[in-house]
Structures are given as structure tokens and as C-alpha cells.
Amino acid sequence: SSGRAIVVAATTVSLAMVGLYASGVTVIGLLGLAAVFGVATAAVGAVTLVPAVLGLIGVRIDRLHVGRTVAESGSDTDAWHHYAAAIGRRPWTYLGAGLVVLALIAAPALSLSTGHVGDGANPTSYTSRQAYDTLARGFGAGVNGPFTIVVARANPSTGMNGAESSLRAALLATNDVASVSPVTLSPNGSALVSTLVPRTGPQSASTAALFTRLLEVTLPRALKGTGDTGYVTGVAASQIQFDQLIAQRIPLIIAVVVVLAFLLIMTVFRSLFLALKAAMLNLLSIAAAYGVLVAVFQWGWGRSLLGLDQNVPVEAYVPMLLFAIVFGLSMDYEIFLLSRVKETWDLTGDNHDAVATGLSRTGRVISAAAMIMVSVFLSFVTSDLVAIKQLAVGLAASVAIDATLIRLLLVPATMFLFGNRNWWLPGWLDRALPRITVE
Structure with a gap:
């Protein structure tokens, strides 16, 4: 049963990573594909290599036994069973408390502001930061x-005829523009070019707003009736456009990944409610991770512990990568827990006993796995790159939240509340879906 659970969990993680292709950015899609290969390799090794090695070692594996210092396995399982029983006695209380805590952690996400973190956020010991300042x-x-203003001329054979002065005047009249260089005509007369310096830095929201205003208002008005086409380019402009593209694609990525995961969970566990619950709770977990990112990096809570001397926006691609990774990992935990619950449900038909037994059998493993992953992710906080710090903090926070508030509190509380309805699936849908089991 664990082998099939591993395969299903790996499939779910892979679906989440494949969703990155919806970003429309080739390199991000390829990162997702690389992650899929990594997950597939790990899954194949877990269901083939690990059993083979254990079979070869046999009972000799006990020679490496590490003695317990706290509790034996039986008493440890009993403790988890008592914990599950406590939730079962007052599910509404635990559900309400968990949702309140989760909402408080996720609240800062409403202020999420993405952007590009450039040299201005580097450590002050870096020469790039010193030059920037x-x-x-x-x-x-x-x-x-700076922005580079480029105009593609409809009639290259004519001279500028005062076009350069009117264009420069229009650019200077735009809000938040500090300076504009003289407009230059290309040798073949096909293009005009000028350098525009904003009043605000490349990380500022005002600079991004200026980019949009130049592209959609200033240039179209200045070039109206000429047939010429205006563009805004340069490193800063490219970064802003990239950020805007990611912001536009995130809803699509979320929709694709959530729908695919919903269908997989519903097919595997033959339950409409469990699939819906898994999707909603995973989204709450990710929202909480976004909230932590905002609190730490935008609001500056504890930023000195990360070696930062100023507040910075969240790198545009970080929420997208964080969503794909966290959603996959969350579903991994979900499948591991639900597979144990369903085993007992199929044997006894008692939902209360199934949830308590499933939690008691998986609680310790989920907690241990989460501790390992949090430790690994936090090790990357020492990186000098702000984007790596953000991914590390976001992943560590999300795994910790998911393995505690979500998986060990909200999931059992909701399953206790819904009772046998957890396993309901409309007959027509049951007949239409393929049969995939983890038993």
C-alpha cells in the first residue's frame, strides 16, 4: 500500500510542477520539467531500490539500531491516538482555533507586492551595492x-522635422520623469532613441507605473497621426514586463494545478469532499506562506536575522515557484495521511476510528519529515541572494504550517465533523472516473 501511495503522491507533485508551464516563461517551465524528473527518479528509487536494499540487508539492519530516549513506538502511537481522540471530541473548537491562527498568519498576504530585487538589496559589502548607492x-x-525610449518610424526617408523636440517635451511632461536625453536619429532614419531616467528606483512601484504610463499614454499621444510606433525597453523595462507577465499568469497556474490535483484526489479516494477539502486547505497553507513572506521581507519583521538592511518587495517569480512546490508537497502529506485513513475505513466502516487510526499512524512520520525539510530549507537563508532567502523562508514556513495546523489539526477536525459524508461520491461520477487505489 505504501508503494502505491508513493506513486500517487509523486504524480501529484509532478502535476503541480508541470503547472509551471502555464507561466509562459520557457526557463520556468523547464525548471518544472526538471523537478518532475527528480520526483520521478526519487519515486522509482523508493519503490524499487529501497525494498531491494532492505531485502539484501535483512535482519542485519538491526545492527544499526538507534536506541530510543523518549518513548517506545507503542506508547508514541498511543499518544497520537489520544491526541486524535481529543480532536474528535471537540472538532468545532479545534477547527475554529486552527482557522483563526491560519487567518492571522495569512493576513499580511493581502499586502503582497511583487517586484524585482536588484543590486540595491545586496549586502553593503558588495561592490555592486556600493556602486548602486x-x-x-x-x-x-x-x-x-533608466528606460530606453525607441520609436520605429513609418517613413524613414524623411528627416526628424522637429519630431525629436516634441517627443522629448512629451516625455519630460510625464509625471515621475527626472530627465530625458536628447533624441537621436538612427543613421538609416528608421528609428529614434532616447534615454529616460525615472525619479524613483527600479524597485519602486512608481517606476512600474511610469513604465505603463509611457507605453499606454505618453507615447501613443506624442506619436498620434505619424504612423510611428513607440516602445519602452532596457533592463528595468524588461524586469517590469516580466513581473507583469508573471502576475497575469499566476491565476492560470493556480487554476490548472488545483483542478488537476482535485481530479486526482477525487479519483484515488472516491470522495468529492476530500478532494475539495484538500484543495482548499492547501490554498490556505500557501496563503499563510505568502503572509510570512510579506511580514518578513516587505514589513521587515526579523529582517536583520536574515542579513537585510532594508525592506524589499517579493521577487515576482517567488510566489509562483512557492505555490507549485508547496502545493505538491502539501498534497504529498495529504495522500500519505488519507491513504492510512482509507485503509481503516475500508476495513471497519467507522469514520471516527479511521481518522484517529490514520492520524496516529502518520502523525509522527509527518512531523519528522517536516522537521527535516524545514531544517534543509532554512539552511538556504544564509545565501546572499534575496530571492533564495525568500524561497527558503517561504518553503520552511509553509511546510511547518502544513505539517502542524493543516495536516495534524484542520484535516482531522474537518473529517471528524463530516463523518461518513467524507466518502460520498455521486454514483454517475463514481462510474465515470477510472479506478486508481492506494491499497
Whole structure:
């Protein structure tokens, strides 16, 4: 049964990572594909290599036995069973308390602001940061993220005829513009180019708003009736467009991954409610992780512990990667827990006993696995790259929240509340879905 559970869990994680292709960014899609290969390799090893090695070692594995210092297995299982029974006696209380705590952690996510974290967020010992600060002090924050204004001319054979002065005047009249260089005509007359310096730095929301205003308002008005086409380019402009693309695609990625995972859980466990519950609770877990990111990096709670000297936006691609990874890991825990619950349910038909037994059999393993993963993720906090710090904090927080509040509190509480309805599936849907089991 554990072998099939591993395969189903690996499939769920893979579906979450494949969802990254919906980002529309090739490199991010390839990262998802690489993760799928890694997950598949681990799953194949778990169901083939590990049993083979254990078979070869046999009873000799006990020679490496590590003595227990706290409790024997039986008493440990009993403790988890008593904990599950306590939830079963007052499920509404535990559910309400868990949701309140989760809501408080997730609340900062309402202020989530994504952007690009550039040299201005590097450690002050970096020469790139020192140069960034020197330029900002001498010429203004915007000099670190200038825009290049390009105009493709409809009639290259004509001279500028004053077009350069009117274009420059229109650019200078735009809010939040610090300076505009003289407009230059290309040697073949096909293009005009100018450098525009914003008043604010490349990480500022005002700079992103200026980019949109230039592209959608200033240039179309300045070039109206000429047939010319205006563009805004440069490193800062590319970063802003990338951020905007990711922001537009995140809802699609979430929808694709949630629907695929919902269908898989419903098919495997033959339950409409369990699939819906798993999707909703996993989304709450991710929202809580986003809340932690906002509190730490945007609001600066404990930022000094991470070696940061200023508040920074959340890197645009971090929420997307965090969603795919966390959703996959959360479903992994969910399948592991539900597979044990369903085993007992199929044997006894007693939902209360099934939930208590499933939690008692998996609680210790889930907690231990979460502790290992949190430790691994937190080790990356020492990186000098802010994006790596953000991924590390987000992943560590999400795993800790998921393995405690979600998996060991909200999941059993909701399953106790719904009783036998946990296993309800409309007859027509039961007949339509393929049969995939973890037993």
C-alpha cells in the first residue's frame, strides 16, 4: 500500500510542477520539467531500490539500531491516538482555533507586492551595492534603472522635422520623469532613441507605473497621426514586463494545478469532499506562506536575522515557484495521511476510528519529515541572494504550517465533523472516473 501511495503522491507533485508551464516563461517551465524528473527518479528509487536494499540487508539492519530516549513506538502511537481522540471530541473548537491562527498568519498576504530585487538589496559589502548607492546619491535613484525610449518610424526617408523636440517635451511632461536625453536619429532614419531616467528606483512601484504610463499614454499621444510606433525597453523595462507577465499568469497556474490535483484526489479516494477539502486547505497553507513572506521581507519583521538592511518587495517569480512546490508537497502529506485513513475505513466502516487510526499512524512520520525539510530549507537563508532567502523562508514556513495546523489539526477536525459524508461520491461520477487505489 505504501508503494502505491508513493506513486500517487509523486504524480501529484509532478502535476503541480508541470503547472509551471502555464507561466509562459520557457526557463520556468523547464525548471518544472526538471523537478518532475527528480520526483520521478526519487519515486522509482523508493519503490524499487529501497525494498531491494532492505531485502539484501535483512535482519542485519538491526545492527544499526538507534536506541530510543523518549518513548517506545507503542506508547508514541498511543499518544497520537489520544491526541486524535481529543480532536474528535471537540472538532468545532479545534477547527475554529486552527482557522483563526491560519487567518492571522495569512493576513499580511493581502499586502503582497511583487517586484524585482536588484543590486540595491545586496549586502553593503558588495561592490555592486556600493556602486548602486553611489549612483543614487549622486544622480538620483532612477539612474540605476533608466528606460530606453525607441520609436520605429513609418517613413524613414524623411528627416526628424522637429519630431525629436516634441517627443522629448512629451516625455519630460510625464509625471515621475527626472530627465530625458536628447533624441537621436538612427543613421538609416528608421528609428529614434532616447534615454529616460525615472525619479524613483527600479524597485519602486512608481517606476512600474511610469513604465505603463509611457507605453499606454505618453507615447501613443506624442506619436498620434505619424504612423510611428513607440516602445519602452532596457533592463528595468524588461524586469517590469516580466513581473507583469508573471502576475497575469499566476491565476492560470493556480487554476490548472488545483483542478488537476482535485481530479486526482477525487479519483484515488472516491470522495468529492476530500478532494475539495484538500484543495482548499492547501490554498490556505500557501496563503499563510505568502503572509510570512510579506511580514518578513516587505514589513521587515526579523529582517536583520536574515542579513537585510532594508525592506524589499517579493521577487515576482517567488510566489509562483512557492505555490507549485508547496502545493505538491502539501498534497504529498495529504495522500500519505488519507491513504492510512482509507485503509481503516475500508476495513471497519467507522469514520471516527479511521481518522484517529490514520492520524496516529502518520502523525509522527509527518512531523519528522517536516522537521527535516524545514531544517534543509532554512539552511538556504544564509545565501546572499534575496530571492533564495525568500524561497527558503517561504518553503520552511509553509511546510511547518502544513505539517502542524493543516495536516495534524484542520484535516482531522474537518473529517471528524463530516463523518461518513467524507466518502460520498455521486454514483454517475463514481462510474465515470477510472479506478486508481492506494491499497
